[in-house]
Amino acid sequence: MIDFGAVAQSMDLLFSSFGPWLVVVPGIILGLIFGATPGLQISMAMAIFLPMTMYMDFIQAMLFLTAIFTGGSFGAGIPAILMNIPGTSSAIATAFDGYPMARKGQHNQALGVALASSVIGALMGYIILFFMIQPLSYMVLRLGPAEMFVVILWGMTLIASLKGEQVLKGLVAGFVGLLVGTIGFSEIGLARGTMGQTYLLDGVPVIPAMMGMFAASELFKLANKGFIVESADQRKVKASEIFNGCKMAIRHPIVMVRGGLIGVLVGAVPGVGSSVSNLLSYIETKRRDSDPDSFGKGNPKGVVASEAANSSSEGGSMATLLALGIPGGGATAVMLAAFAMHNITGGPQFIRQQTDVVYAIIFANFAQVFLLVIIGLMFIPLLANIVKVPMRYLIPSVLVLAVMGSFGLTGNMTGPATVLVFAVIGWILRHYGYSVPAAVIGMLLGSLAEKSLLHSYQISGGDISYVLERPVTLGIFALLLISLFSQPLMKRFRARRVAAQA
Amino acid sequence: MNSCAKIIKCLNSTPTCLTDPSMMAGHLTDVASRELNMPAQKRDYGDFLVLIGLASFTLWYLLDAISVSAKPQNLLLILPLSIIVLTIIALELVLRLKRGTLFRASLEEEPLYRTLPVVGLFAAYVLSLETLGFDLATVLFVALFLILKGERKWFAIAGYSVVFGLGVVFFFSQMLPYPMTLLLLPN
Structure with a gap:
């Protein structure tokens, strides 16, 4: 289950020099700032600062990005508690009880509860990942190219079908993204869709495109807001009371463990992640509690449930990324791009051949959560005031950073031009209800999907009955169909039942 | 203030207010009337044009790929995926025609x-x-x-x-x- 030789090597990788740790503190701070700023997303921070990782080695790059991830999931809870405005969708359930606690004057305790739950949740996620990653890699190794292709399609379908009413638009965005991902030279050396432009021969520059779609297009939407929050209550933050809140969280171990497990499981499913896990954990905790009516009125268990789940989702989503090489959402999509920048392909081969690197990432995250306690405590007063920054200063500053970062990636105007083109595309798609994450993940996975399909074709000699001999492929395909059609079928069934009752 | 703005305001104050049936009923009526009366009141060609744009890109990319090589190895993913995308877009347009919402406005509050x-x-x-x-x-x-x-x-x-x-x-x-x-x- 655990490769102890690789454990020793990973320790060597992490502690032989101070290099990998230099980026952790700035990463956590960036994550906290972007997480705590409503409107800005964690994936946006990762996309904007991704070009910087080009000058880091792989472990350093991963530590930097996971530090942003870890910081962001706690940061999002701060405005949720203080102002009832979740920094990101992963902290929606935090506001349900966090804000009523703040209104009762217990905002410091609520922040402490959130901090302790985030730290323990993230730790749980990575501990489970540590024990599961080897068995997972053995399981995943049995997947051939046909299974990988269906897994990609299933992941895309899940991500695309999240937006309830807009399933068809989500699917169109994801599948067109897959097509865009195949632009340029194919496996067999044919160039498609390049319009005669040499810079498209290697495909659309994915990272600048991602910066445009995730960051710039979202910032355009925020441009007409004066302040992040128009009228924010002033609340004084006290470290001693935050400590009391931390103790308060530890008094609910069952809620914490349940939240952590829900977070890991939900986080591992592509497209779902922390945005759903915090709500599920909250609902489950409320349902099982002896006094469900106290929820929504300032019950600390609600904050524990939400924060433990959204933080442990990180470990779950990392499992999918490392084992399958498939990102579950925006943040892991950026990490996959970082893999590509360092010429590393995620998946079972990577886990088996570079187990020490995988363990190093996991151990560094253990340390990161403890650093989060210290940095979180130091920065809460500053983060509580971040909502007072006028949008008109924030937006051009982040846009400039995106343009400069993209120039740094490509070394010419291709980067900024790609940011511009995809910012406009993302802005229009977002406005008309298309799933931007589905489009981006499609772009990232397009060439992998084509490669998997081509290898299956070569192995089978073009005989379609080959698929019938592969039960796993058929099983995953069945799951794909269920996730695609279960929602509309259930809706129709419910409508019929209501009609029959009437 | 329209119903969407009311709901956003309510979310900013207390999320539990969404359980207020009168507010949700008001919102649903609003959305329903918007959907039904759309052709006459608020025509927005943008959404329709985006769909057409995505279909045009897909078709152009498919034809470009075929012009490079019509071998199955080249079109293995591109051909079926393009057909799926074009079918979904056609389905979406037919559904909208049936509902009379071909040029419906975006659900976003702020105009583009x-x-x-x-x-x-x-x-x-x-x-x-x-x-x-x-x-x-x-x-x-x-x-x-x-x-x-x-x-x-x-x-x-x-x-x-x-x-x-x-x-x-x-x-x-x-x-x-x-x-x-x-x-x-x-x-």
Whole structure:
């Protein structure tokens, strides 16, 4: 289950020099700032600062990005508690009880509860990942190219079908993204869709495109807001009371463990992640509690449930990324791009051949959560005031950073031009209800999907009955169909039942 | 205030207010009337054009791929995926025609044109980087953005755009190994 030789090597990788740790503190701070700023997303921070990782080695790059991830999931809870405005969708359930606690004057305790739950949740996620990653890699190794292709399609379908009413638009965005991902030279050396432009021969520059779609297009939407929050209550933050809140969280171990497990499981499913896990954990905790009516009125268990789940989702989503090489959402999509920048392909081969690197990432995250306690405590007063920054200063500053970062990636105007083109595309798609994450993940996975399909074709000699001999492929395909059609079928069934009752 | 704005306001105050049946019923009636009366009241061709644009791209890409090579190895993914995309778009258009909502408005509250000046300014910034120089273009972009979004204190506009713009460009020009066009800063 655990490769102890690789454990020793990973320790060597992490502690032989101070290099990998230099980026952790700035990463956590960036994550906290972007997480705590409503409107800005964690994936946006990762996309904007991704070009910087080009000058880091792989472990350093991963530590930097996971530090942003870890910081962001706690940061999002701060405005949720203080102002009832979740920094990101992963902290929606935090506001349900966090804000009523703040209104009762217990905002410091609520922040402490959130901090302790985030730290323990993230730790749980990575501990489970540590024990599961080897068995997972053995399981995943049995997947051939046909299974990988269906897994990609299933992941895309899940991500695309999240937006309830807009399933068809989500699917169109994801599948067109897959097509865009195949632009340029194919496996067999044919160039498609390049319009005669040499810079498209290697495909659309994915990272600048991602910066445009995730960051710039979202910032355009925020441009007409004066302040992040128009009228924010002033609340004084006290470290001693935050400590009391931390103790308060530890008094609910069952809620914490349940939240952590829900977070890991939900986080591992592509497209779902922390945005759903915090709500599920909250609902489950409320349902099982002896006094469900106290929820929504300032019950600390609600904050524990939400924060433990959204933080442990990180470990779950990392499992999918490392084992399958498939990102579950925006943040892991950026990490996959970082893999590509360092010429590393995620998946079972990577886990088996570079187990020490995988363990190093996991151990560094253990340390990161403890650093989060210290940095979180130091920065809460500053983060509580971040909502007072006028949008008109924030937006051009982040846009400039995106343009400069993209120039740094490509070394010419291709980067900024790609940011511009995809910012406009993302802005229009977002406005008309298309799933931007589905489009981006499609772009990232397009060439992998084509490669998997081509290898299956070569192995089978073009005989379609080959698929019938592969039960796993058929099983995953069945799951794909269920996730695609279960929602509309259930809706129709419910409508019929209501009609029959009437 | 329309129902969407009411719900957003309510979410900002207390999320439990969504359980108020009168508010949700009001919102649903609003949405329903918007959907049903759309052709006569608010026509928005944007959504329709986006669908057509995506279909056109898909068709063009498929034809381009076929013109390069019609071998199955080349079209293995592109052909079936393009057919699926085109079928979904056709299905969406047929469904909308049936519902009479072919040119329905986006559910977003803010019209697209309100953001257009910001998008235009960003486009001008990116396109002028090489001609004006990264430093001058960045300073001008930040300053014009501040003016566009209502900043009227000239010392704040000048101070922030010069300090931030030149600071960032200087940092990147020193860090990156590539030549960067500069007008104000030393190369």
